Amino acid sequence: xxxxxxxxxxxxxxxxxxxxxxxxxxxxxxxxxxxxxxxxxxxxxxxxxxxxxxxxxxxxxxxxxxxxxxxxxxxxxxxxxxxxxxxxxxxxxxxxxxxxxxxxxxxxxxxxxxxxxxxxxxxxxxxxxxxxxxxxxxxxxxxxxxxxxxxxxxxxxxxxxxxxxxxxxxxxxxxxxxxxxx
Numbered sequence: 001x002x003x004x005x006x007x008x009x010x011x012x013x014x015x016x017x018x019x020x021x022x023x024x025x026x027x028x029x030x031x032x033x034x035x036x037x038x039x040x041x042x043x044x045x046x047x048x049x050x051x052x053x054x055x056x057x058x059x060x061x062x063x064x065x066x067x068x069x070x071x072x073x074x075x076x077x078x079x080x081x082x083x084x085x086x087x088x089x090x091x092x093x094x095x096x097x098x099x100x101x102x103x104x105x106x107x108x109x110x111x112x113x114x115x116x117x118x119x120x121x122x123x124x125x126x127x128x129x130x131x132x133x134x135x136x137x138x139x140x141x142x143x144x145x146x147x148x149x150x151x152x153x154x155x156x157x158x159x160x161x162x163x164x165x166x167x168x169x170x171x172x173x174x175x176x177x178x179x180x181x182x
Contacts, residue, residue: 002066002084003065003085004061004065004083004084005022005027005067005068005085005088006068006071006086007019007022007069007071008076009089010090010092010120010123012092012096012097013090013143014090014092014141014143015070016045016046016070017043017173017174018141019046019068019070020173021154021170021173022068023046024173025161025170027066027067027068029046029069030048030060030064032047032049034047034049045070048060051069054075054079058079059080061080061083062080064083065083065084073123073124073126074123074124074126076127076130077126077129081134085137087131087137087138088138088141088161090141090143091140092143092144093144094117094120096144097120098117098120139156139160146174150171151171154167
């Protein structure tokens with residue numbers, strides 16, 4: 001794989017689980033380990049600090065060929081258009097995303113839920129528009145389907161990513177008990 005493999009989606013949509021799968025498949029990950037695992041993500045976040053500054057500086061992507069990096073929506077629209085990418089777009093039911101975010105923040109945001117729904121939908125729309133406008137190949141992965149029936153999602157995912165990792169080993173990465181905010 002010479003492209004940069006980007007994992008995107010809204011926060012709390014399964015991007016960290018996808019990074020775990022990529023790691024298990026033997027693909028190198030851009031991750032610095034600065035954000036430690038916690039009760040919300042006991043298996044880790046797989047984040048890379050320079051991604052937070054991608055709006056002003058996307059130069060870190062020049063060294064990412066053949067590697068994977070997590071860039072949450074809508075930040076992919078700041079990727080260097082001169083580079084080649086494949087994108088895995090994690091999707092999760094919006095109410096679950098909002099509920100999971102509230103649990104992670106330990107904050108009732110029900111009064112602002114519709115505002116966040118609108119903002120998050122805008123993030124998704126902008127990201128899809130960027131990918132489609134720039135002809136960047138992407139694979140939508142539904143979080144609930146991945147957790148509940150990984151054997152139906154992972155063969156297509158393996159083809160898209162270009163890995164020959166054993167399906168059984170990949171399926172063992174998925175931990176249904178961590179799907180808590182339904």
